[in-house]
Amino acid sequence: MDRHIKIIATLGPGTGSYEAVKELVESGAKIFRLNFSHGGREFFERMVGIIRRLEDETGLTLTILQDLSGPKIRTCDLGLPVFEVEKGTEVMLGTSDKASKVDGPFICLDIPDLYVGIREGDPVALSDGMIRFTVVKVEEEFLLRLRATNSGMCPPRKGITFPGKTTPLAPLTDKDKADLAIGMELGVDVVAMSFVQKAEDIRGLRQEMVKYNRRLPIVAKLERTAALKNLPEILREADGVMVARGDLGLELDLAELPVAQKRIIKACNEAGKPVIVATQMLLSMVNSPMATRAETTDVANAILDGADCVMLSEETAIGRYPGETVRFMRKIAYETEAFMFESGRAEVDRGGEQDNPSTFLAYAAAMLAGKTGAKAIVCHSTSGGTARILASCRPKQSIYALSRDHIVRHFTNLSWGVIPAAPLDVIDDHQERAEVFVRQCPAFDEGDIVIVTAGQPEKGRSMTQTNVVKLYEKLGRDKNDQEGER
Structure with a gap:
């Protein structure tokens, strides 16, 4: 039986050679993600050359997916020491000009637009959700008092989000535009757009492509709750969708994430649009040749849900066992698909x-x-x-x-x-x-x-x-x- 699910492998320092990418192809990966949040033009140019060479040698269609960074929101570095918070600790969050007014722990966020509409009781997630806060008081414009709901370290230059809020930042940053120009020149096949919140975001990226006389397929990465509310409109505009569970898991209560994944996949299946499930699928295989039982079940459930593609990130970009990881994911796919066809779960009659x-x-x-x-x-x-x-x-x-x-x-x-x-x-x-x-x-x-x-x-x-x-x-x-x- 042929394997039907598609495996996407992210390329990085761990797979930066011809031999490493060839092993990924032989192991079952046919789509390769270039993450423009990391790496530079020289690396991406080398990877594109390797992939095209392997296409010629194998006769296979190998797809290059350019993943744009989007407006990743990070705290700033004022040279203050890293501090630790305990559950219940109060800290201040504000723009850099407020630091001199604060005695005690201070987190700097120099994007004034993000403070608009923030109210007492709103959640705040720092360091990719590792530390959670609740707003206990709006002290003044661009200065908030937060209370930690768990413990952890608070270093600078970490991602910060306001779950449930619509981000006012433009989804296509100046860096994205510069990176898109590189992608167009190198000849990528598909472009993934980060932090999509509405259909207009997709149209904006498509218009940017016109400058290069190109019209490549666009995959909308769903990482904001606003995107879930606007999913029908986004699906009509986008060519495909990625369930980006990392940032989406910061926006939602984690208990809500599995159901959100299923709803997104179902909508994509009904619209005939390919859907990718991503983030931490076999994360333990970054450092171990074996996956956990929970990860194995997670990959199988994504396939059972109706995903077209399952994506590996750190596992192949920086992991110690990239080839083994792809081969294990392929084995899970064989077993899961065999069950789907045996039980009739794969049949769709619309x-x-x-x-x-x-x-x-x-x-x-x-x-x-x-x-x-x-x-x-x-x-x-x-x-x-x-x-x-x-x-x-x-x-x-x-x-x-x-x-x-x-x-x-x-x-x-x-x-x-x-x-x-x-x-x-x-x-x-x-x-x-x-x-x-x-x-x-x-x-x-x-x-x-x-x-x-x-x-x-x-x-x-x-x-x-x-x-x-x-x-x-x-x-x-x-x-x-x-x-x-x-």
């Missing part, structure tokens, strides 16, 4: 809910593949839309997505069970392209049944929606003139 005929045909193709025990589904998809709809049906069969557009091919790589491929350009007929692919593809043997879907353009039209579903049998070479439909 065809009756669709008004679009081409969407209904895609669902019909998935059902036909299941009923006939077909070897695979092969679709010619100009935009990749049909491949994503087929993926949302969660068929047992792999989905070969043919497209002449390399941007489309690299993005369909993020969808469940999709294997991107380039058709022969010398053939104009989309259906014939798909059939020739079946005849020439070594993955199919004589007698194999394949379900073919295609959008067959009418004369004078270059594009159309899917309007052909065909049951196709691959016959021997001496029967080429007889090959075709049943």
Whole structure:
């Protein structure tokens, strides 16, 4: 059985060589994240070169995901000593000009806009949520009295959030714009946008891409409660979604996070948009060759929830066992998917809910593949839309997505069970392209049944929606003139 879930590996110092990336590919990773919060142009340029070289050598589609930093909010460093707080300790939070007014522990945050609307009783999370506070009093403008609800150290330059509040900062920073320019020049395939709160944020990034005459797919990272409230609008605008559980877990009560994950995944499945689950999936494997039982279950549950991709961050960027981690994640995927197909949990039938005929045909193709025990589904998809709809049906069969557009091919790589491929350009007929692919593809043997879907353009039209579903049998070479439909 082919593995359907896609594994994303973050590249970093631990995987900065050709040999290390090659091991990740051989272990099962086909999508590579470049985290622009860390590293510089020289590193990213080297990684892109290695990935493209491996694409040429293996014949696989390897997708490069550029992850923009976004407006990460950090406290500032006034040169004050690091201090420790105990539960119940009161500290002051304010802009740098307030420090001289305070006797005792002081945390500096020099972004005045963030103080607007903060009231007594509001929560504050510091150091990626390791230390939590409650606002007990607004002393004056840009100066708050906080009370710690747990204990910990308070060093400078740490992330700070105000859970539940809409952040007034622009989601696309000057650094993001400079990094995007680097990504466009290097030729990344997909761009992930951090701290998305509304659909307009996505449109702003798309407009920035226009400056480079590019229109790459955009993945919206959901890390704010505002994004959950605006999820339908964000889904209509974004090409895909990442459940970024690190920062999202700071915004929500941790007990709410699993249900939020399930709701986001369900919405993405219904919209036919690929969804990534990220953060601390196999974190213990940064330093250990073995994962914990809880981590193993976490990965399996993300797959059962309906994720298209599961992502590794520190595990492959700085971990001691990157190849082993990818291989173990792949093994979890095999076991989980086998259970899904055995129990029928993978089956999705939404065809009756669709008004679009081409969407209904895609669902019909998935059902036909299941009923006939077909070897695979092969679709010619100009935009990749049909491949994503087929993926949302969660068929047992792999989905070969043919497209002449390399941007489309690299993005369909993020969808469940999709294997991107380039058709022969010398053939104009989309259906014939798909059939020739079946005849020439070594993955199919004589007698194999394949379900073919295609959008067959009418004369004078270059594009159309899917309007052909065909049951196709691959016959021997001496029967080429007889090959075709049943």
